[in-house]
Amino acid sequence: AQKITQTQPGMFVQEKEAVTLDCTYDTSDPSYGLFWYKQPSSGEMIFLIYQGSYDQQNATEGRYSLNFQKARKSANLVISASQLGDSAMYFCAMRGGWDSSYKLIFGSGTRLLVRP
């Protein structure tokens, strides 16, 4: 079975500072993908970053980087130089392999508030 855990319901960060959003996962699939999505108040799901289970290097996309620690089963999102527009809900998600019917499941989310 797949499981995604986000233990931080809410986080504050000062504008221009970096922030780390935690995510741990569990799966029996040997191959899987880890995602982070941003959901503003309007509701749309905005894809931020992806990490494959076999990727050797941590993924980076602009100000977003994923701290992937496979042995610890963690995939934390790091946002550098926070901006006011980063205030939103952030969801960690995992897509399993064949054993999990390639489903994409989500963690409970972290609400990030960037303070000016």
Added chain:
Amino acid sequence: GAVVSQHPSWVICKSGTSVKIECRSLDFQATTMFWYRQFPKQSLMLMATSNEGSKATYEQGVEKDKFLINHASLTLSTLTVTSAHPEDSSFYICSATGQPNSPLHFGNGTRLTVT
């Protein structure tokens, strides 16, 4: 980039009526579509997985007779909430993908309010 169109974006209906939500992939063939439900301040909960041409696979606890899913073509999947009740009021969002390891693309969601 790939686009998924979800319609309507919001709907208000009376208790007991049925509501159909459409999810279309505009520029790719979606072999698989996922339907999620999101209650306020909660996460997205997977309701069902829909593969083109076959019956949907529902997650545990989701009533398949209440939430009818049809994936009749490679570009369209529909979710029909039958005999809607106020507790069905929620945000419904679909996502679509082509090959199993291809990216997932999300619709913008449908906010359903049942009065």
